[in-house]
Amino acid sequence: MRKINRLLFVYLVAICNVKAQEYKAVIQKARFLVEAHKTQTKLPGCQIAVMVKGKLVWSEGFGFSDLQNRTKVSTKTKFRIASVSKPVTAMALGKLIDQGKLDIHKDINTYLPSFPKKKFTITTKHLAFSTSGIRHYNSKDKEFNTKEYPTVLDALKRFEEDPLSFEPGTQFLYSSYGWVLLSAVMEKASRTSFFNLMQNTWDALGMKQTSFDFPHKEIDQKSRFYVHHKKLGRKLTPFENRSYMYAGGGYLSTAEDLVRMGDQLINSNFLNEETKQVLTQPYLLKDGTSTFYGMGWETGTNRLGTKVFFHSGSLPTSVAHLVIYPEEEVVLAYLSNTGDHVFFNDREAQTITELFAEEEGVAMNQAKDVVGSWNITTTSLNDKKTGGTLLLTLNTDGMLHGSISFKRSKKTITCPLIVTTLDTNELHAVAVSPMFIDFYLKFNNDEFMGKWLHDFNVKGITEKDAYWKAREITGKKILTDEND
Structure with missing residues (x-):
């Protein structure tokens, strides 16, 4: 039996190595972007994982989880996942729907009669789709909460007496408090504590590193968290108690756990197909307008012209992204231990996801034609004509990269740059600014x-702000004796 287990282990390791080699060039580009961004934003630490067609092809930690003790981020380091908690909670919600324990069309007072009745009926569906009228954070809420809320019912006290912002179903208002109320409904509908409900869900999904961000409990391999400081670069964040926000933004997890969960949303029978559709279809308001938001998932069409499900989370102490390209079966998760002065947004997360979803992007036999230095002429964001330089080099592993210098608004910037695709004579490159x-x-x-x-x-959705429109750019190669 031991011999069989040993052979199985060797086989699995071999499979992983084959996958790593298969995506070596793509991982090299993605790592370039992550490290360039990390350097520019003085990010203490981050973590990334990618699954393709059910296989983990990349998982890596960058930087430090503890700056003072120089503890490096590993693939097991736990980060705050902020609002990516919502799609995690949605998996448990979906299971309750499958089991017939919760009817999302019923008045929430059916399950939670203690919640103050409002002018209009609120359903579980309204809560999950952020169309309930329950408010989001406002100026009354402290940035760093220190109060303990022992139960999800206790957490309702922060907002339960507030009036609705509008009639449910008529507008979209992103609301983390709506998810807190949803967790109380789920608790009553399941007849078990919300804490047990989520733990059972994580166990079933194999999310071994995921937990509540309990404020007074020692949690193994939990990262420390940081905010921006003008002189120090990064400093430890003040104490924060996330007990008021568990379902909407209070979990700890790893990038690996999150991509496993994302993969099971599209590739497993954890939820039935009808429920998966409910979770990932955008809500249509009363007037027929799409919200582009499902039940804990943002939805839309990516740059490849296919579907995308995603969610991001941002706190002063963390940034989190979970992205799924269901048709390509690519799932990406990104986590960092600060959210202050970071600028790693949905576009950055999807750009890296695209690297794994596209066909191999650079034809090396064509790369030699673009390698070199180029004088460029372009227009800044302020519509001022400006010049600059593009430098492209080819490293020994066949990665085409370099830098570009030009005036973006009022300031000349120099950005590291990676070529993602080169087809015949057309090139797509991504620069980090950050x-x-x-x-x-x-x-x-x-x-x-x-x-x-x-x-x-x-x-x-096309960008409407003309300030961010595409700018023309032209270039002419700087000829030397070598390439004359």
Whole structure:
């Protein structure tokens, strides 16, 4: 029996090594972007994991979970996942729907008669789709809560007497407090504590590193958390008690646990197909307008023209992203131990996801035609004509990268840059500023033309603000004796 187990272990290790080799070039590009961003934002530590077609192809920690003790981030380091807690809670909600224990169309007072009745009926569906009218945070809420709320019912006291912001179903208002109320409904409907309900869900999903962010409990391998400081760069955050916000933003997890969960949303029978559709279909308001928000999932069309389900979370102490491209079966999770002055947004997360969803992006036999230094002419965000330089080099592993210097608004910036795709004479490159900048260039001998932009489109909705429109860019190669 031991021999069989040993052979199985060797086989599994071999499979993992094959997968790692298969995605070596893609991982190299993704790592370049993550490390460049980390350096520019003085990020203490972060963690990333990617699954493709049910296989974990990349999992890595960067930097430190504890700056003072120089403790490195590992793949087991636990981070605050902020509002990515919502899709995690949605998995438990989906199971209750499958089991017939909760009817999302019923008045929540059916399950929770103690909650103060409002002017309009609120359903569980309204809560999960953020169309209930229950408020989000406001100026009355402290940035760092220190009060302990022992139960989810206790946490309702923060907002239960507040009036609704609108008639449920008529508007979209992202509301973490709506998810706190949802957790109380789930607790009553399941006839078990919300804490047990979620733990049972994590056990069933194999999320061994996921837990509540209990404020007064020693939690193994939990990262320390940091905020921005002008002189120090990063300093420890003040004490924070997340007990008022568990279902909507109070869990700890790892990138590996989150991609496993995301993969099971699209590739397992943990939930039935009908419930999966309910969770990931956007809500239509009373007037027929789409909210682009499902039950704990943002939804839309990605830059590849296919579906995307995603959710992000941002606190002063953390940034979290969970992205699913269901048709390509790619799941990505990104976590960091600060959210202050970070600028790692949905576009950055989806750009890295695209690397694993696209076909291999650079034809190396064409790379030699674009390698070198280029004088560029472009227009800044303030519509001022400006010049600069593009440098492209090819490393020994075949990665095409470099830097670009130009005036973006009022300041000249120099950004590290990676080429993600090169097809014939058309190139897509991503620069880190620390926000990502996309460059789409078409080469013709020793010249190129194209456009650059900060692409905030993560749902298939065109950017309306003209300030962020695409700017034209042209370039001419700087010839030397070597390439004359």
